[in-house]
Amino acid sequence: MSILVVGSIAYDTVETPSRSVKDSPGGSALYFSIAASFFTQVNVVGVVGSDFDLKKLPLNRPFSISFDGLDVEEGKTFRWGGRYYEDPNKRDTLFTLLNVFENFKPTIPDYYKRSQLVFLANIAPALQLQVLDQIDKPRLVILDTMNFWINGYRSDLLKVIQRCDVLILNDEETLELSEDDNIITAGSKILKMGPKYLIIKKGEHGAVLISNNTYFAAPAFPLLKIIDPTGAGDSFAGGFVGYLAKTRKYDVENMRKALVYGNIVASFNVEDFSFKKLIPLNPEKLEKRYKQYRNFTRY
Numbered sequence: 001m002s003i004l005v006v007g008s009i010a011y012d013t014v015e016t017p018s019r020s021v022k023d024s025p026g027g028s029a030l031y032f033s034i035a036a037s038f039f040t041q042v043n044v045v046g047v048v049g050s051d052f053d054l055k056k057l058p059l060n061r062p063f064s065i066s067f068d069g070l071d072v073e074e075g076k077t078f079r080w081g082g083r084y085y086e087d088p089n090k091r092d093t094l095f096t097l098l099n100v101f102e103n104f105k106p107t108i109p110d111y112y113k114r115s116q117l118v119f120l121a122n123i124a125p126a127l128q129l130q131v132l133d134q135i136d137k138p139r140l141v142i143l144d145t146m147n148f149w150i151n152g153y154r155s156d157l158l159k160v161i162q163r164c165d166v167l168i169l170n171d172e173e174t175l176e177l178s179e180d181d182n183i184i185t186a187g188s189k190i191l192k193m194g195p196k197y198l199i200i201k202k203g204e205h206g207a208v209l210i211s212n213n214t215y216f217a218a219p220a221f222p223l224l225k226i227i228d229p230t231g232a233g234d235s236f237a238g239g240f241v242g243y244l245a246k247t248r249k250y251d252v253e254n255m256r257k258a259l260v261y262g263n264i265v266a267s268f269n270v271e272d273f274s275f276k277k278l279i280p281l282n283p284e285k286l287e288k289r290y291k292q293y294r295n296f297t298r299y
């Protein structure tokens with residue numbers, strides 16, 4: 001079952017305590033697609049500028065990634081800069097340059113409209129709404145966002161939240177969106193905004209899945225060294241949605257398993273910059289880590 005994703009395709013500049021990289025390929029849609037294409041076909045909607053080298057995109061995946069919904073516009077690709085600290089859960093955004101995103105109008109190829117799972121990755125909520133308006137009712141809409149949109153584009157964001165089934169936030173975003181200071185009561189407030197499920201990512205501490213009658217916590221896979229946390233959230237989402245698409249079951253039990261796959265895929269992603277660890281990953285390495293994770297968390 002294929003997944004439609006709309007999100008950013010970017011050149012990222014990332015500073016970490018040990019190393020920095022300038023203009024390396026990134027963006028929410030790319031991290032997501034590369035992760036989810038371990039499980040199923042992914043159809044990308046997005047925009048790049050004429051400076052983006054499409055030939056360098058990793059097309060050689062276990063399942064294909066379609067770029068038929070990708071616009072190439074005259075101008076510069078979206079750029080983002082971030083700085084990390086010794087505590088990998090802490091990040092500052094240094095700059096966000098929308099560039100070709102400013103005038104982007106997503107158009108969805110006809111065959112994309114049959115995608116049963118839709119992932120609205122982190123981009124302007126107005127664009128996420130335009131995508132939802134163009135597709136038939138999918139089986140599941142999964143939404144990601146960030147503080148940039150929560151603080152500056154709240155009313156559009158609330159409209160998308162109302163139309164999603166699963167909302168993915170980190171702990172800070174959960175408190176900001178709900179205007180609460182307790183993560184549990186914040187979660188209940190957010191569920192009242194529309195989604196059936198809320199996933200709260202807690203960086204190196206894992207993630208929790210909340211619904212009106214569920215609470216499930218899954219720790220992160222323990223790593224000796226985190227090199228670059230960029231894309232952890234998007235590759236987590238790729239593992240989560242990819243697993244749901246592959247198994248085609250959307251009950252709570254399967255969502256729990258999908259959450260664990262999200263954690264496992266993200267754990268590989270943060271072991272190097274950009275897509276360096278995700279691209280050579282294979283299903284055997286994934287399953288091996290999944291089994292180790294089961295041992296670590298068996299009770």
Ligand code: AMP
Nearest residue numbers: 008010026027080122230231232233234
């Ligand atoms: P994550 O670390 O999972 O939060 O995702 C980081 C990725 O999101 C980077 O590759 C950025 O290019 C992209 N990104 C950061 N800010 C934005 C934004 N405001 N809109 C769209 N994409 C963004």
